[in-house]
Amino acid sequence: MTERSPETQHKGVPIPPTLGRLLCAITLHDYRVVEVNSSFGSGTVETRQCRRCNIRHLRQGR
Numbered sequence: 001m002t003e004r005s006p007e008t009q010h011k012g013v014p015i016p017p018t019l020g021r022l023l024c025a026i027t028l029h030d031y032r033v034v035e036v037n038s039s040f041g042s043g044t045v046e047t048r049q050c051r052r053c054n055i056r057h058l059r060q061g062r
């Protein structure tokens with residue numbers, strides 16, 4: 001059997017929810033890219049969202 005899970009692909013070790021909330025509290029969010037906008041000037045802007053607390057963060061590339 002082959003098991004595929006995005007969470008376990010992340011770093012190999014799944015993070016317990018309690019530890020995840022603690023990491024979010026110290027702004028170590030577990031971001032995933034939900035949107036990439038490439039029409040922002042000459043660079044790209046990634047919209048990232050935390051899997052745990054759903055906070056959104058814009059990250060501007062070059």
Ligand SMILES: [Zn+2]
Pocket residue numbers: 024028029030050051052053054055
């Ligand atoms: Zn978070």
